[in-house]
Amino acid sequence: MTLKEKQDRILVLFEHLTSLTKHQLPEDQRDPRLHDLGHLHRGELFSCFHKEHLEEATHLYETLYKAKNFDDFIHLCEEARQIVNEGMFVYAASVAVLHRDDCKGLAVPPIQEIFPDRFIPAETITQAMKDDHHRKEHEDLVVDIEETGNILNPEQRLAYFREDIEVNAHHWHWHLVFPATWRPEVMGKVKDRKGELFYYMHQQMCARYDCDRMSVGLQRMIPFQNFEETLEGYSAHLTSLVSGLHYASRPEGLHIRDLNDVSLQEMERWRERILEGINLGHVHDDHGKEVELDEEHGIDILGALIESSHESKNEEYYGSLHNWGHVMLARVHDHDGRFHENPGVMSDTSTSLRDPIFYRYHRFIDNMFQEYKASLHHYTKTELTFPEISISHVTIKAKVPNIIHTFMATDELELSHGIHLDGSTKVKYHHLNHEAFSYEIQVENHSDTVKHGTFRVFLAPKYDELGNRLILNEQRRLFIELDKFHHGIHKGHNTIVRNSTESSVTVSKIHTFNELKAGVGVDEKNTEYCSCGWPQHMLVPRGNEKGMDFQLFVMVTDWEGDHVNGEPSLICADAVSYCGARDHKYPDKKPMGFPFDRPIDARTPSQFATPNMSFTDIRIQFSH
Numbered sequence: 001m002t003l004k005e006k007q008d009r010i011l012v013l014f015e016h017l018t019s020l021t022k023h024q025l026p027e028d029q030r031d032p033r034l035h036d037l038g039h040l041h042r043g044e045l046f047s048c049f050h051k052e053h054l055e056e057a058t059h060l061y062e063t064l065y066k067a068k069n070f071d072d073f074i075h076l077c078e079e080a081r082q083i084v085n086e087g088m089f090v091y092a093a094s095v096a097v098l099h100r101d102d103c104k105g106l107a108v109p110p111i112q113e114i115f116p117d118r119f120i121p122a123e124t125i126t127q128a129m130k131d132d133h134h135r136k137e138h139e140d141l142v143v144d145i146e147e148t149g150n151i152l153n154p155e156q157r158l159a160y161f162r163e164d165i166e167v168n169a170h171h172w173h174w175h176l177v178f179p180a181t182w183r184p185e186v187m188g189k190v191k192d193r194k195g196e197l198f199y200y201m202h203q204q205m206c207a208r209y210d211c212d213r214m215s216v217g218l219q220r221m222i223p224f225q226n227f228e229e230t231l232e233g234y235s236a237h238l239t240s241l242v243s244g245l246h247y248a249s250r251p252e253g254l255h256i257r258d259l260n261d262v263s264l265q266e267m268e269r270w271r272e273r274i275l276e277g278i279n280l281g282h283v284h285d286d287h288g289k290e291v292e293l294d295e296e297h298g299i300d301i302l303g304a305l306i307e308s309s310h311e312s313k314n315e316e317y318y319g320s321l322h323n324w325g326h327v328m329l330a331r332v333h334d335h336d337g338r339f340h341e342n343p344g345v346m347s348d349t350s351t352s353l354r355d356p357i358f359y360r361y362h363r364f365i366d367n368m369f370q371e372y373k374a375s376l377h378h379y380t381k382t383e384l385t386f387p388e389i390s391i392s393h394v395t396i397k398a399k400v401p402n403i404i405h406t407f408m409a410t411d412e413l414e415l416s417h418g419i420h421l422d423g424s425t426k427v428k429y430h431h432l433n434h435e436a437f438s439y440e441i442q443v444e445n446h447s448d449t450v451k452h453g454t455f456r457v458f459l460a461p462k463y464d465e466l467g468n469r470l471i472l473n474e475q476r477r478l479f480i481e482l483d484k485f486h487h488g489i490h491k492g493h494n495t496i497v498r499n500s501t502e503s504s505v506t507v508s509k510i511h512t513f514n515e516l517k518a519g520v521g522v523d524e525k526n527t528e529y530c531s532c533g534w535p536q537h538m539l540v541p542r543g544n545e546k547g548m549d550f551q552l553f554v555m556v557t558d559w560e561g562d563h564v565n566g567e568p569s570l571i572c573a574d575a576v577s578y579c580g581a582r583d584h585k586y587p588d589k590k591p592m593g594f595p596f597d598r599p600i601d602a603r604t605p606s607q608f609a610t611p612n613m614s615f616t617d618i619r620i621q622f623s624h
């Protein structure tokens with residue numbers, strides 16, 4: 001079978017899932033491997049944060065992963081599609097496609113086309129359906145996306161960030177590449193530093209969000225802190241087509257309540273136990289043995305414990321703080337389920353970034369990681385220095401040097417693969433974008449030999465909301481990674497140029513359903529890492545009309561000491577910073593986020609900087 005034929009068989013599985021009926025394949029007609037499935041009913045909203053949902057989904061993805069060969073795999077998928085919950089099917093079948101060896105080269109279609117109702121406001125989808133009824137023969141339709149609020153709610157200014165289709169798709173995809181329940185012993189592949197990546201990728205999303213908040217004139221978020229606090233209101237404007245119900249809104253002033261599955265007290269207990277572990281420097285595994293939170297593994301152990309994942313050292317004792325938090329926040333409006341309401345967007349990885357509480361909640365989680373980082377020694381000058389290497393100058397090359405222009409762009413999303421419509425129907429939507437630019441880095445090598453450097457590029461606002469210069473230790477929480485790359489440095493003077501499109505945090509291209517149908521992007525080099533990554537159009541914050549002041553930080557460290565097992569494979573290694581690398585360990589030995597992952601005593605860049613670093617003032621200017 002050719003790759004293209006395989007891809008076609010995969011695509012059919014993911015088409016028109018919003019129109020499946022409740023009817024299930026009876027038990028006696030099923031493949032015996034699929035007997036214990038179908039617990040979560042069709043039409044309910046699947047949540048990969050909910051313990052029971054996740055258990056069933058794990059059972060399914062492991063079964064699909066173990067299918068004997070490609071035909072057997074497709075056969076199991078076709079049956080599973082007739083049995084299990086729609087969202088669960090997509091989650092489990094995607095995890096299997098992304099990881100099976102005989103699916104290398106194949107792609108899962110974008111989640112925004114499988115379930116457009118998770119991305120596009122209900123008003124717009126309804127309009128598209130109405131237009132579909134009046135479609136003239138062979139007419140292609142385009143509908144404009146609706147706004148989900150107005151500026152009476154100041155948070156609406158961030159809608160472009162929270163509702164960005166590809167940002168949400170990135171988050172969904174990241175959780176497919178790093179499922180909480182990943183069992184290396186069953187799947188045969190180790191996800192290196194998965195707990196640490198959970199911490200880092202989410203820390204970065206929060207930092208990015210704050211940079212954009214400051215860009216639009218809002219203050220940085222106030223972290224969620226106390227389980228009893230009253231919450232801001234939120235309305236998603238999404239209606240689930242599999243259930244017919246809205247993703248629940250959250251009226252202003254509600255707070256978290258006990259659910260049938262988990263109580264507030266348990267959450268508080270778990271938090272205390274985790275913090276105690278952090279303060280004592282060790283946690284207890286499920287045999288009561290002390291596991292030290294050492295410099296090398298501590299953050300990874302904590303990431304697994306707090307999420308929690310299969311790698312959690314002791315779920316019985318430390319619970320599942322982060323995951324249940326998502327579920328509790330998604331159910332504040334109907335905590336005991338008496339109204340049979342849908343949960344809100346927080347219960348799903350493809351929708352949760354829409355809600356302002358997502359960031360505040362993840363900052364609360366991040367604060368626990370920061371508490372741990374604060375217990376480690378601060379980096380010494382020796383740890384920061386790269387002897388004999390210095391950076392003399394860095395410039396952003398764009399239309400105007402050291403100014404990056406941002407603007408709103410338009411794009412279209414095809415609905416007709418996710419929703420049964422009579423022909424092509426696209427939604428026209430807007431997203432932030434920026435001009436392409438490059439970094440020009442002047443580096444001196446004062447030694448007599450060629451050196452190899454890891455270049456680390458970060459960006460953060462220079463001033464706080466009131467226009468005061470941010471002290472470095474505060475600014476470090478805002479530094480977003482723009483790129484990290486390896487480059488040789490020969491003797492003497494070097495000019496190194498790197499394009500913004502080469503970024504190690506962004507994904508290069510996600511192929512649409514139609515492109516995959518036409519065989520575009522079907523390539524044997526495709527792996528799960530190919531579609532993981534932050535969208536390129538969101539690489540830099542929006543900035544403001546005047547031109548907002550940022551500092552570009554570039555640091556070069558000794559690659560000989562950083563790198564792991566040689567270079568990562570060049571196949572789909574374009575978002576390694578947030579997604580890791582295929583068949584390899586995470587390709588940088590330094591802690592993720594280095595050197596901003598630990599508190600900094602120095603107040604200013606000049607007190608902090610060693611010769612192998614540079615801070616450059618740049619501006620980001622937004623035009624409408």
Ligand code: CUO
Nearest residue numbers: 171202326349352
């Ligand atoms: Cu990705 Cu909480 O884990 O959103």
